[in-house]
Amino acid sequence: DQQVKQNSPSLSVQEGRISILNCDYTNSMFDYFLWYKKYPAEGPTFLISISSIKDKNEDGRFTVFLNKSAKHLSLHIVPSQPGDSAVYFCAASLVNFNKFYFGSGTKLNVKP
């Protein structure tokens, strides 16, 4: 039973445009959400996070939006760059932080 879902396995975007990656979750008790980026043959690296008390967090070109009523979060990358091409995982955690639940990932391809 997957509690965090990324329904788009892949996304292709032109350089300079906005990339929007989506993530849905089922457990309303989740209160901390993260996005990770993964290049081939490397481990995921932390990108940005948001706590459930916020609905938006911004860091440079990356913004994460949280819609708790819809149990949905999204990652916006603007402007997209070819170096952003990677697999993006969203993750969610309960208050005890002992376990992070990951989605299956979305492979982003930014075309030059």
Add this chain to the structure above:
Amino acid sequence: GAGVSQSPSNKVTEKGKDVELRCDPISGHTALYWYRQSLGQGLEFLIYFQGNSAPDKSGLPSDRFSAERTGGSVSTLTIQRTQQEDSAVYLCASSLEGDGSPLHFGNGTRLTVT
């Protein structure tokens, strides 16, 4: 090193053999996690350590899987009598306190069971 180190990076083993995977977390990180990623799947939680104790082993898929952590540092994940469905990338991650600090992942061990 500055990051999480995992060894070996690749392991090919015959079905039925035992394997041991090693993780060296970032120095000072008290929380350590094991995940695995099977082909086309997301990251599946296996086990969490806080110090040397494992308060959450709920993700271990069967009793063939075990893990230990010694000295609050190095961890080993052991898979006994490997099966083909154990083939996956096994990822180790550590975090400063296990208090929501972002996880820092190693590059993983790619296990192939033939």
